[in-house]
Amino acid sequence: MPTVVRLLTLALVAAISPAPRAAESLNLFAWSEYVPQAVIDGFSQETGIKVNYATYASGEEMLSKLLTGGAAYDLIQPPDYIAEAMIRNKLLRPLDRARLPNLRHLAPEFLALPHDPASAYTVPYMIGTVGIVVNTERVKEPIRGYRDLFQKKYSNRIVVVNDNREIVSWALVTLGLSQNDITRASLAKARPLIAEWLKLVKVFDSDSPKTPLLNGDVDLGVVWSGEAAKLIKGNKKFAYVLPAEGYHSFVDLLAIPATAKNPAAAHRFLDYVLRPEVSKLISDEFPYTNPNLAARKLLSPEQLANPASYPPLGKLDTFRDIGKAAADIDKLMTDLKTAAAK
Amino acid sequence: MTDLVQASPGTARLPRFTGWLLLAPLAVWLIAFVVAPALILVVYSFSERDELGRVVFTFTLENYRRAADPVYLAVFGRSVAYAAITTAICAVLAYPVAWTLARTRAPWRGRLLLLVMIPFWTSFLIRTYAWITILKSEGLLNGLLLYTHTIAAPLELLYTPGAVVLGLVYAYLPFMILPIYGSAEKLDPALIEAAHDLGCGPWQSFARVVLPLTRPGLAAGVMMVFVPAIGMFAISDLMGGARVPLIGNVIQDQFVGQARDKPFGAALAVIFMALFALLYWLWQRRTEGRVA
Amino acid sequence: MSASVELRGVAKRFGAVVAVDDVSLTVQAGEFLTLLGPSGCGKTTLLRMIAGFESPDRGAVLIGGADVTHLPPHRRDVNQVFQSYALFPHLSVRDNIAFGLRLQRLSRAAIEQRVAEIIALVALVGCEARKPHELSGGQRQRVALARALAPRPAVLLLDEPLSALDAGLRQTMQIELKRLQRRLGTTFVLVTHDQGEALALSDRVALVNRGRLEQVGPAAEIYARPATAFAAEFIGQANVIEAAMIGRGAELARLRVGGDFELSVPVALWPGEAPRAKIAIRAEKIRLVAAPVAAAENGFSARVEEKVFQGASDRLSLVTAGGVRLIAMAPNVRAGQGSFRAGDTVWCAVHPEDVVVLGET
Numbered sequence: 001m002p003t004v005v006r007l008l009t010l011a012l013v014a015a016i017s018p019a020p021r022a023a024e025s026l027n028l029f030a031w032s033e034y035v036p037q038a039v040i041d042g043f044s045q046e047t048g049i050k051v052n053y054a055t056y057a058s059g060e061e062m063l064s065k066l067l068t069g070g071a072a073y074d075l076i077q078p079p080d081y082i083a084e085a086m087i088r089n090k091l092l093r094p095l096d097r098a099r100l101p102n103l104r105h106l107a108p109e110f111l112a113l114p115h116d117p118a119s120a121y122t123v124p125y126m127i128g129t130v131g132i133v134v135n136t137e138r139v140k141e142p143i144r145g146y147r148d149l150f151q152k153k154y155s156n157r158i159v160v161v162n163d164n165r166e167i168v169s170w171a172l173v174t175l176g177l178s179q180n181d182i183t184r185a186s187l188a189k190a191r192p193l194i195a196e197w198l199k200l201v202k203v204f205d206s207d208s209p210k211t212p213l214l215n216g217d218v219d220l221g222v223v224w225s226g227e228a229a230k231l232i233k234g235n236k237k238f239a240y241v242l243p244a245e246g247y248h249s250f251v252d253l254l255a256i257p258a259t260a261k262n263p264a265a266a267h268r269f270l271d272y273v274l275r276p277e278v279s280k281l282i283s284d285e286f287p288y289t290n291p292n293l294a295a296r297k298l299l300s301p302e303q304l305a306n307p308a309s310y311p312p313l314g315k316l317d318t319f320r321d322i323g324k325a326a327a328d329i330d331k332l333m334t335d336l337k338t339a340a341a342k
Numbered sequence: 343m344t345d346l347v348q349a350s351p352g353t354a355r356l357p358r359f360t361g362w363l364l365l366a367p368l369a370v371w372l373i374a375f376v377v378a379p380a381l382i383l384v385v386y387s388f389s390e391r392d393e394l395g396r397v398v399f400t401f402t403l404e405n406y407r408r409a410a411d412p413v414y415l416a417v418f419g420r421s422v423a424y425a426a427i428t429t430a431i432c433a434v435l436a437y438p439v440a441w442t443l444a445r446t447r448a449p450w451r452g453r454l455l456l457l458v459m460i461p462f463w464t465s466f467l468i469r470t471y472a473w474i475t476i477l478k479s480e481g482l483l484n485g486l487l488l489y490t491h492t493i494a495a496p497l498e499l500l501y502t503p504g505a506v507v508l509g510l511v512y513a514y515l516p517f518m519i520l521p522i523y524g525s526a527e528k529l530d531p532a533l534i535e536a537a538h539d540l541g542c543g544p545w546q547s548f549a550r551v552v553l554p555l556t557r558p559g560l561a562a563g564v565m566m567v568f569v570p571a572i573g574m575f576a577i578s579d580l581m582g583g584a585r586v587p588l589i590g591n592v593i594q595d596q597f598v599g600q601a602r603d604k605p606f607g608a609a610l611a612v613i614f615m616a617l618f619a620l621l622y623w624l625w626q627r628r629t630e631g632r633v634a
Numbered sequence: 635m636s637a638s639v640e641l642r643g644v645a646k647r648f649g650a651v652v653a654v655d656d657v658s659l660t661v662q663a664g665e666f667l668t669l670l671g672p673s674g675c676g677k678t679t680l681l682r683m684i685a686g687f688e689s690p691d692r693g694a695v696l697i698g699g700a701d702v703t704h705l706p707p708h709r710r711d712v713n714q715v716f717q718s719y720a721l722f723p724h725l726s727v728r729d730n731i732a733f734g735l736r737l738q739r740l741s742r743a744a745i746e747q748r749v750a751e752i753i754a755l756v757a758l759v760g761c762e763a764r765k766p767h768e769l770s771g772g773q774r775q776r777v778a779l780a781r782a783l784a785p786r787p788a789v790l791l792l793d794e795p796l797s798a799l800d801a802g803l804r805q806t807m808q809i810e811l812k813r814l815q816r817r818l819g820t821t822f823v824l825v826t827h828d829q830g831e832a833l834a835l836s837d838r839v840a841l842v843n844r845g846r847l848e849q850v851g852p853a854a855e856i857y858a859r860p861a862t863a864f865a866a867e868f869i870g871q872a873n874v875i876e877a878a879m880i881g882r883g884a885e886l887a888r889l890r891v892g893g894d895f896e897l898s899v900p901v902a903l904w905p906g907e908a909p910r911a912k913i914a915i916r917a918e919k920i921r922l923v924a925a926p927v928a929a930a931e932n933g934f935s936a937r938v939e940e941k942v943f944q945g946a947s948d949r950l951s952l953v954t955a956g957g958v959r960l961i962a963m964a965p966n967v968r969a970g971q972g973s974f975r976a977g978d979t980v981w982c983a984v985h986p987e988d989v990v991v992l993g994e995t
Contacts, residue, residue: 060395061598067396085394156498162584165600203501203583212583215478217500323393330601334587335413338420341503341586532720535687538707539714540785541737550733554724 025050026265029066030077032057034126034252036285043272049265057207066091072259075266080251083122084115085321092121093256099267102274110291113251113318122253123270126288129225129311130166130248132241133210138219145244146174149220150197159212159221162204164333165319165326166248167194170222173246179317182325187332194332198340213238228308229287240308249316252288289313380615386608395602405609414592414610421589424503425572428510429518432567433560435511436518440559441552443519444526455523458516470509470580477505477581501583509577514570518563525559526552561625569618589614637699638663638821639684639712639789644693645845646679653679654690655845661789666815666822670832671842672868680842681791681825686710698788708737713782714791717798719774721766727753727777728762734785748784755814756780772803779811783818790815792824796831808834829869833857841865863992866914871949873915873960874992879904886986889913894956895934897984903991912992919988920962922950922974927981936960938978950974952982 028035032055040051054073056062059082066073078086086092097103103123110124134143138157143149149158160167169179171190203212209223210231221228222243231238254273256266272278279295287309290296296304304310322329387405390398408414443454461469476482477499484496499505529552537547553560575590584591589610596607639661646654654676661667669677682688683695686707694703702710713734721730728749735745753759756776766774775795782790795811796804812835815822826832832839833853841848841856841864849861853869860866863874880896881888887901891913905911927933936952948964962982964974974980 056598058599060600060602064395064598064602064604067394089394091394159583162579163600164595201583201585204585205579205583211474212478212501215474215500216480216496217478321393324391326600326602327606330592330595330603331408331411331413334417334592337585337587338413338416341420530718530720532716532718533722535685535707536714536716536720536722536781537733538687539685539712540734540781541708543706543708546737551722555722 023050024048024262024265025052026262026269027052027054027072027074028269029054029056029062029073029075031055031252034077034286036281038281039273039278042278042281043269046272047265047268049268051269066257066259069259072261073257074260074262075269076255076257077125078122078253078255079319080113080115080253081319081321083253083255085323086255086257087116087121088321091258093258093260093263094120095123095256095270096263096267099264100271100274102271105274105276105279105292105294107291107293109313109316110251113316114320115251115318116253122255123274124291125252125254125273126226126282126286127249127251127291127313127316128288129242129313130161130170130222130250131225131228131308131311132243133213133221133223133228133231133308134239134241135213135219135237136239137237143220143241145241146170146197146222147245149222149243150200152200154220155200156202157219158201159203159205159209159218159223160201161209161223162206164329165322166222167197167333168329169248169319170243170245171197173243173248179246179248180320180322182322182329184328187328191332191336195336195339198336201340204337224288225308225311226286226288229306232306232308233287240311242311246317249313249318251316251318283309383608383611383615386605387612389605389608391603391605395604397604405606406613408606409609409613414589417587417589417592418613420586421572424506424510424578424586424588425568427507428514428571429564429568431507431511432515432518433564436515436522436563437560440519440522441526443523444529445531458519461516466513467576467580469512470577473505473509473512473581474500477508500581501585503582503586506578506582506586509581510571510574513574513577514567517566517570521562521566522556522559524562525556529555565622565625573614636663637661638665638697639823640694640696640699641680641683642694642696644680644683644690644695646676646683646688646690652845654683656693657842657845657847658693659840659847659850661821661823663788663821664819666812666824666835666837668832668836668839669823669825669842670829670839670868671827671848673827675842676845677825677827677842678793681714681793681823684789684823685712685714685791711787712789712791713785713787714793715778715782715795717794719766719778719798721774721777721781723766726763726765727758727769730766730777731780731784733781738785752780752784755783756810771799772807775799775807779814783814783820787820789821789823792822794826795824797826797828804831811835833869839869841868843868858990860914860990860992863912863914866916866990866992871917871961871963872990873917873920874912875915875958875960876910877913877991878910879908892954892956892958894954894958896929897932897934897989898986899989899991900986903989905991905993914990914992915960915984916988916990917949917961918947918963919984920960921983921985922962922964923981923983925981927983931983932986933981933983935979935981938974938976938980941974941976948973950980952980 026049028051030053035053040053043049044051056065059079062076062078063082066076083092106124110127111119116122132143132149168187168190171193172179172181172186174193175189177186202218205212209221210227212218213221213231225240228240232240254270256263260266274292276292276294276298279290279292280298283290283295283299283303287303287306289310385399386397388401390400390402392398443451446454479496479500483499487493488496533551533555534547537551542550573590575588575594578584578586578588578591593607593610595601596603596610637660641657641659643656643658644654645656657680669680671677679688683690686702686705690703694701696702697710697712722733725733731752732745732749735748753762756779758773758776758780761769761773766777769777796807799807808831824835836853838851839853839856840850843864849856849865856865856869860869860872866872866874875892877889877891879887880890882901885901886898887904889897889899891897926935934954936954938950939953940951942949947966950962950964952960952962954960
């Protein structure tokens with residue numbers, strides 16, 4: 001999600017809110033560059049329903065815009081921990097499973113997760129991990145986890161996602177704490193470790209962390225698995241490692257807001273996306289872990305062998321909603337980044 | 343005589359009414375896009391937020407208290423420093439350019455001015471990406487230097503504070519050139535001749551005559567560069583690798599980022615606006631003081 | 635007297651335009667010299683060469699005997715009063731005047747004393763703290779003068795200094811300028827296109843035309859003995875006509891003027907054996923009478939074609955029987971007297987000594 005798109009959407013989303021039309025339409029509010037145009041076109045062609053695709057650059061942005069109520073969205077794409085908060089605040093509409101026959105294709109390990117224990121509100125879209133990318137031509141020593149990565153000798157050769165909570169979670173798991181243990185005490189423990197790490201980082205980039213790796217500006221990275229998969233697909237010198245200390249998995253979901261005007265169309269779109277041949281299109285473009293087992297059967301052996309797309313996943317360790325503790329993370333990270341830059 | 347007296351208020355009222363009518367679009371624009379958003383920010387800044395990040399209207403000074411935390415003061419200070427360095431470099435670079443433009447004759451002057459403005463025809467972000475292409479480790483500049491054997495190993499250019507300043511200077515240079523050009527163009531060349539005639543060398547005539555008389559343009563340029571530069575976040579993200587949080591990044595994070603704390607972001611923004619209002623007021627006072 | 639400014643064969647082109655073409659001129663110390671000429675004649679370029687704002691393509695500029703051709707303006711001991719005054723708008727009257735003094739690194743006390751002195755000299759006491767935009771046109775003129783004079787330059791250059799003033803003020807300032815120059819003894823070089831100004835102020839006038847010096851000399855001399863038709867016509871009002879020698883006496887020569895009437899002139903003025911020459915008759919030298927004047931007394935008749943009232947005199951356009959056109963002045967000596975009307979026939983008489991022979995054609 002490059003910043004270009006982010007800034008454009010920042011300006012435009014509020015202004016161009018989908019207007020009601022005579023023809024049936026579906027207001028989709030999703031990550032920028034996460035739903036292939038082919039899927040949207042195919043759906044419109046088949047159903048005659050026009051899709052208005054508005055985008056955002058972060059789950060928080062999505063939530064903020066949804067709550068502001070400027071526009072009614074029929075289908076949204078929240079990250080797991082945002083969905084959890086939304087379910088708790090009754091902002092999502094329960095799904096009508098009878099209208100979603102294709103749910104049967106989904107692998108059970110991606111259902112009934114802590115954010116939606118009964119899978120009553122959400123459908124997993126893609127699953128990802130945050131792991132380490134190594135340019136094996138430049139880094140010869142094995143990198144198994146965060147402790148191997150964040151070493152003085154790799155100073156100024158590392159890119160990490162510009163995501164404060166992510167970075168904090170790495171430190172927490174390295175210290176043997178839970179990544180969701182966001183308390184003042186645990187943050188205080190993590191603080192010195194993060195302070196050391198930040199000094200070694202050259203680039204913080206959530207939008208396209210693969211770019212500095214590709215450009216040769218850095219040799220190591222902690223990035224989204226989808227980004228890593230794209231790197232590996234193009235160049236075998238890159239390797240993907242799930243950190244030994246523990247790693248964060250995320251589930252990007254599809255859900256229907258309680259305020260949806262056209263839940264029927266939203267259900268149709270959901271089921272359409274769950275079709276194996278449609279789901280395959282998404283995997284082709286966004287090589288995250290596809291929870292759709294029938295779709296996986298359609299993928300090439302090469303796609304399935306990509307270690308970033310299909311790492312050996314254990315029990316999914318996802319982020320939970322932390323509410324106002326986000327402010328503590330913000331302050332900690334702002335402070336440490338400022339100090340590290342000196 | 344009485345006729346005149348009675349007629350005058352009527353004739354006076356008409357232009358006044360038309361005057362207001364003509365001002366109406368401006369007033370509406372100002373209220374809708376300047377006053378109202380500013381007021382909303384002020385109200386937000388004294389509010390709280392709930393766990394979803396929604397604004398809860400109460401009255402609290404907590405956000406301002408938090409803004410005064412050394413962490414955020416340091417960010418403020420750093421942002422001001424970056425903006426100040428950018429402004430200073432812009433001023434030094436823009437002055438000779440603006441001066442040359444103002445002293446160039448008609449057909450060429452227009453062409454050169456166009457060159458100053460051409461970058462605006464392309465999106466700012468695309469231009470910034472172009473710089474990344476130039477500065478990256480395997481980029482054009484390093485490629486050229488390696489090819490000519492000027493350097494042995496690629497220089498670290500991108501994702502450095504220098505790259506951020508370069509990006510800022512590049513983005514805002516025209517905003518410095520144009521107002522200085524405006525002042526320089528109005529400067530009567532005879533004044534410079536007079537200075538020379540009375541014994542000024544080139545440097546003295548600049549310091550004693552040219553600089554004082556183009557100061558309004560320079561001051562306008564400083565405002566037009568310093569103010570947006572201090573709040574810019576995209577350049578520090580893209581060219582600085584987001585290593586240094588600037589105040590613009592922090593505010594952005596409160597509104598659309600993970601921090602999910604609009605009231606705090608609003609408080610930072612209000613402090614920001616107040617700072618500029620103060621700067622502007624000081625500047626105005628100086629300018630008026632000089633004229634009087 | 636020593637030479638204060640000397641131009642030696644200077645020339646200057648701007649592209650294809652020749653602004654100054656081989657001019658040599660010497661200005662004596664303490665002299666008030668005026669460069670007079672129509673606009674575009676090159677007089678301003680000459681002034682700017684002296685100031686140092688233009689460098690000549692050829693030739694040399696000397697000030698006080700030293701070659702300054704390649705010295706920049708700030709290293710020359712000359713100061714200029716600009717046409718637009720060029721007062722520094724950001725400085726007060728006092729600071730404008732002290733500007734040149736400060737650059738001379740004089741002591742603060744010396745500067746203050748000199749500023750006070752010069753302010754008194756140009757009668758600006760009380761205006762010291764004002765900014766230029768708060769002054770009247772005449773006051774600005776004085777500040778410009780004071781600023782240029784304060785550093786005691788060897789030469790003061792004045793570029794059309796009075797042109798922005800209204801007629802009355804211009805007269806007053808002319809008197810003041812002359813008074814100042816006499817009192818200070820500074821060399822003044824003034825540029826103007828106004829012949830009245832040149833005549834009133836100058837010790838000598840250098841008449842400039844098309845980048846060349848037409849004639850240099852005291853104003854009265856140029857007036858009385860213009861060397862060229864241009865000089866005759868530019869200074870005062872002159873009728874320039876072609877004449878042919880028709881009879882040569884011991885003292886007087888008889889001329890046929892414009893193929894029409896006859897005039898006698900002192901034979902000494904005639905250029906040798908030349909059969910024809912141009913002569914100039916000043917408008918005010920033509921005496922107009924209603925009664926006939928004999929041809930022997932340099933008289934001829936003409937018809938009044940047009941009359942323009944000019945206050946002190948009427949300006950008459952005359953046509954002789956042979957079609958020669960002349961301008962003459964009829965002074966308004968007494969109300970109702972000497973007032974010819976269009977269509978009247980008048981008699982003109984010219985004293986032989988008043989006829990100027992310009993040279994062979």
